[in-house]
Amino acid sequence: MPEPLMSHTSTKTRNGAETYESRGHRRASKARRWLVAVVCVGLLGAIAWPVMSYFEIPPFTDKGDPISYGKIDNKGDGTPRKPVDSKTLMPTGPAADFKIASTLGNGTHVGVVKITGKKSGFTGKVWVWAPKEYDDPKYDKSGFPVLIALPGGPGFPSNYWMDNNLKLESSISKWAEEGKGKPFLLAMPVLNPKPDDGGLYWDGSDIPGQPKMGTWLTEDVPDLMRQNFRTIKSRDGWAFMGSSSGGFAGLKAVLKHPDKFKAVIASGPDIVPDSRLWNGHPEEKAENNPEVLSKRLIAAKGPDVYLAFQYGTKESSVIPKVNKYIATYGNKGPIHTHLEVIQGGRHNAVTYVKGMEASSMQWISEQIEGPTPSP
Secondary structure, eight states: OOOOOOOEEEEEOTTSOEEEEEHHHHHHHHHHHHHHHHHHHHHHHHHHHHHHHHTTOTTSOOTTOBOOOSOSSSSSSSOOOOOSSTTEEOOOSOOOOOEEEEEOTTSOEEEEEEEEOTTTOOEEEEEEEOOGGGGOGGGTTOOBOEEEEEOSTTOOSOOGGGOGGGOHHHHHHHHHHTTSSOOOEEEEEOSSSSOOSSSOOOTTSBOTTSOBHHHIIIIIHHHHHHHHSOEESSGGGEEEEEETHHHHHHHHHHHHOTTTOOEEEEESOOSSOOOGGGTTOHHHHHTTOHHHHHHHHHHHTOOOEEEEEEEETTOTTTHHHHHHHHHHHTTBTTEEEEEEEETTOOSSHHHHHHHIIIIIHHHHHTTSOOOOOOO
16 A cells, blocks of 8 residues: 655755655644744733833723722612611712722722812812722721821822822731721822912912812812712711821811811921911911911810821921920820821931831821721
8 A cells, every 4th residue: 555645845955955844844843933932922921011010001001990999879779888887978979080090019099080179169189099908898888087198399280199109008008907007098189279389388278369278178078088988977087197288288177177087197297377378368377377276176175186296307497396386285185196206207208108107107096987897
């Protein structure tokens, strides 16, 4: 019986000799080359993915994708969800159009939205973040405390606390796991209505004739959080933190509205309002002066507020002002104060995160309500 025919090709070598290659061998050789190519592409992709993701190059990032932080109702049919306890306020809606600004290593997201405050009339951005505990089924009917984080510096058009490099969000998760802090929701609004012009600030206040930044911070931003997140009804679930001019704004907000906010971490803060926009408005300026507000709160005998101050040992212009305030008003009547001195610390956010880890976050967390697990 004749042997089956096998298709083959011939090629000549450099010396003229012919070599023969079967079509099967050619297919196998081509398959190996394709396999090598696929493996190489896969390896390059594995290497490139984290790099492209870090630099937020599409399609390797979810930045800009829509995100929702909480169900406004139970089944999407308008049925109100029932909270775990009477302290919890479920999201009231309407839901804001949040977009992902960044994603943390633990899978949580910083979102951002631009809103026009119904009470202030100001239009600005707010960045938000929820800790991983927020999505834990055992807390899915519980309110979470809110920390409104204010930046120093220009305070516009961004808020540097949303920057993952400062690790505020991941630190809050870490401190909660270690029992050093509550798992706060974060609201990070712009502080000023436009870029500073030669050191021009609005003191987080309603200065006559100017955008109502005080109302923006103490009314509109909290309203946004209540509309979109499970929060705590009373002031026991609301606090501020801030650095420099943001520290002043947070300190003043708590002293001016002790019925709404219970605590603050004021890092390297100003103590009195100093914007030149107050010129010609001495009465309104006094109404936004923490010293005046402290005297009034002491005279009224409450409600109690908890003021955690921080400064670095290299902040020569800040130290005497903070020390004077604490000596005059600290731990008198309803004003409770705490001081964290950060060795070698300077007037910057990196220094203040270290102070929060050392003691300040735990100190205010002891005064704030946390989430309640479902039975």
